[in-house]
Amino acid sequence: MAYILLYVDDIILTASSDELHKSIITLLSSEFAMKDLGQLSYFLDIIVTHNAGGLFLSQKKYAMEIIDRAGMSSCKSSPTPVDTKPKLSATSSTPFEDPTLYRILARALQYLTFTRFDITYAVQQVCLFMHDPKDEHMQALKCILRYIQGTIDHGLHLYPSSISTLVSYIDADWVDVRVRDGLLLGIGYLLVII
Template identity: 80%
Template sequence: MAYILLYVDNIILAAFSADLRKSIIVILSSEFAMKDLGPLSYFLGIVVTRHAGGLFLSQNKYALEIIDRGGMSSCKPSPTPVDTKPKMSATSSTLYADPTLYRSLAGALQ
């Protein structure tokens, strides 16, 4: 059994045997230009760490990058990350200074 995860031009190939993995790589390489980057360590914002029992997946690095990009690295954590009593309205609040940054951060969280 083998699994191929494909996202745009990135591929993860996981197989239950090294021979199966190598044969799939040979077949794919005959049709597509490919590079084997070795064991998986980082993919689409997910850090992959190998353990005896399998793999550990973490998005801690990705979350820290988003926090840094939003200029919130020095902020203190809060048990409720949203103001439960909002003080904004569509008519009386000032516009967001950089809507592009806001949209980028919101998109990164999706």
């Protein structure tokens, strides 16, 4: 199994065996100019901790920066990222006084979902209203931030697996994907689990 993350001109690769790792590096090196920077510890605001069971990916520092940017560093935590009230509406409430701040925070939360799948739905809901945020939308966004405050140490654990089929997850506006020698190569933003 191998995990490959491509982001613009940066590549992260981890594999279940040294042979697979070397094989992928050789194949990628034949297509792209590459430099091995050694064991991964930090990448695009993601802290990588290596342990006996695998990897732990955390965006704790980035999450704290979002909370600070919102002026909520001393806020009380929330047990859930969403309010139990009915769904948000595009027409209710009054317009939020600083739509730029709303958009900045919503976009920052979108990136945080890379390691925080637990907030994905809530973040998607507040992002639906970035074009015309209302006060109630900002309250929903603040609920997410209060939840993050209480779960700041959460992240993504990657463990060894016996999966032998190709599963790919793609989040991109544009991706060029090619298969060569049974491996999936891509240019753009692509996460592949082999």
